[in-house]
Amino acid sequence: MVAEEYSLRERKHAKTKIAIMDAFIKRLEKTRFDDISIREICKSVEVSEGTFFNYFAEKIDIIDYYSSLLFLKIFWKTQNEVPAGKYLTAIESVFKNVATELNNINIIYQIISAIIMQRERPKATLISDSEKHFAFPDYKEIEDIPVVFIDAFLEKCLKEAVKNGELPKKTNVDDVLVSLLTILGGTLLATKFTNIKSQAYHYMRQLNLLWKGLGVKAQ
Numbered sequence: 001m002v003a004e005e006y007s008l009r010e011r012k013h014a015k016t017k018i019a020i021m022d023a024f025i026k027r028l029e030k031t032r033f034d035d036i037s038i039r040e041i042c043k044s045v046e047v048s049e050g051t052f053f054n055y056f057a058e059k060i061d062i063i064d065y066y067s068s069l070l071f072l073k074i075f076w077k078t079q080n081e082v083p084a085g086k087y088l089t090a091i092e093s094v095f096k097n098v099a100t101e102l103n104n105i106n107i108i109y110q111i112i113s114a115i116i117m118q119r120e121r122p123k124a125t126l127i128s129d130s131e132k133h134f135a136f137p138d139y140k141e142i143e144d145i146p147v148v149f150i151d152a153f154l155e156k157c158l159k160e161a162v163k164n165g166e167l168p169k170k171t172n173v174d175d176v177l178v179s180l181l182t183i184l185g186g187t188l189l190a191t192k193f194t195n196i197k198s199q200a201y202h203y204m205r206q207l208n209l210l211w212k213g214l215g216v217k218a219q
Helices: 008-028 038-045 049-055 059-081 087-101 105-117 129-135 150-163 173-190 199-214
Strands: none
Touching (some): 008 038, 008 049, 008 059, 008 105, 008 129, 059 087, 059 129, 087 150, 087 173, 087 199, 150 173, 173 199
């Protein structure tokens, strides 16, 4: 859809919610999560604190919203980069795009820290088509990309890879999923003090080692 096809209310809601998120993430580039106040965010976006709570119940919800939008963008890129039916390539594309999109060290570690502090798995974030559109206006048909957790996306790719023979039939999908999630988060932490190679390099190296260990034939 084009912007004009959304109602004024939808456009205003989406733009305000995204503006609040952008202001928060901008501060997260140089500031600790706990040191960012809702008051300063509201002041920068020129909304009241009451308005803030119409969009987010608490600060951590902004992290969940940002993460959902981030992976929405990554999934869109993967869908447009990878031929249908190439599920291991799709997984590699996701990891490469994560390395590209998460290019601010402070944001990476503040997000990881905030997620670790949550007592339970975050609830699925509801993102309207208008929010998808205004967050990424240049990404054609991004409204059609479903909002899912990264583990659900990876699990689906692994199961399909087993079905089409990219992975051996004996592959334990649950075990491989844990390995992928460990690589995803662990590489970000492991490369914190190492600038010899890029995160994308280390992602691909770790994935190649995993594929080799699973008996995947070289493409």
